[in-house]
Amino acid sequence: QSVLTQPPSASGTPGQRVSISCSGSSSSIGTNYVFWYQHFPGTAPKLLIYRNDQRPSGVPDRFSGSKSGTSASLAISGLRSEDEGDYFCAAWDDTLSGWVFGGGTKLTVL
Amino acid sequence: QAQLQQWGAGLLKPSGTLSLTCAVDDGSFSVYYCSWIRRPPGKGLEWIGEINHSGSANYNTSLKSRVTISVDKSKNQFSLNLRSVTAADTAVYYCTITTGRFLRMDVWGKGTTVTVSS
Numbered sequence: 001q002s003v004l005t006q007p008p009s010a011s012g013t014p015g016q017r018v019s020i021s022c023s024g025s026s027s028s029i030g031t032n033y034v035f036w037y038q039h040f041p042g043t044a045p046k047l048l049i050y051r052n053d054q055r056p057s058g059v060p061d062r063f064s065g066s067k068s069g070t071s072a073s074l075a076i077s078g079l080r081s082e083d084e085g086d087y088f089c090a091a092w093d094d095t096l097s098g099w100v101f102g103g104g105t106k107l108t109v110l
Numbered sequence: 111q112a113q114l115q116q117w118g119a120g121l122l123k124p125s126g127t128l129s130l131t132c133a134v135d136d137g138s139f140s141v142y143y144c145s146w147i148r149r150p151p152g153k154g155l156e157w158i159g160e161i162n163h164s165g166s167a168n169y170n171t172s173l174k175s176r177v178t179i180s181v182d183k184s185k186n187q188f189s190l191n192l193r194s195v196t197a198a199d200t201a202v203y204y205c206t207i208t209t210g211r212f213l214r215m216d217v218w219g220k221g222t223t224v225t226v227s228s
Contacts, residue, residue: 099160
């Protein structure tokens with residue numbers, strides 16, 4: 001069982017906006033920054049969002065992040081078929097003194 | 111952008127030691143952290159541990175007794191050793207580095223599939 005909680009699946013049609021939630025605790029998300037990763041199995045994971053809402057260079061502005069209290073969200077607007085894959089949130093946990101990931105959300109583009 | 115090349119044995123017997131190495135192909139980048147992550151079949155990402163530029167390491171508490179991460183700055187390489195492996199350690203293992211002060215795990219290797227089986 002993962003320390004951060006994500007819905008196992010999400011879906012949308014091309015062009016739609018989808019949101020993926022990530023719930024933690026006061027010792028993880030409540031105190032520290034949230035990061036989001038995109039992973040297509042068989043390839044290297046990719047950093048999508050850092051420090052809650054910042055995009056690394058090269059990440060389209062269709063991807064956005066937010067955080068409130070002990071929860072965070074990743075939003076993808078203008079959904080494309082190539083967005084289909086797995087998305088993970090991560091944060092440092094002060095109690096565990098380590099990085100924790102969400103269980104991952106499998107995004108399907110219908 | 112820096113690229114990572116990783117290698118190591120892909121098939122291990124139970125009780126053996128997993129050893130993987132990751133090389134940073136461009137030594138001109140500042141590396142703040144070197145980390146190892148794994149993804150077991152059908153499961154999510156799991157942080158194994160990290161080592162910073164000063165050589166100080168942090169490990170996942172569930173693996174701490176079996177894990178060592180080390181770095182060889184002269185070769186721009188870092189390594190993972192995981193002792194006493196079991197089938198539960200079967201996973202794709204990724205090395206990753208942090209190249210910016212505010213980033214985290216922003217460059218990743220392609221992954222090494224490790225299977226533990228008798």
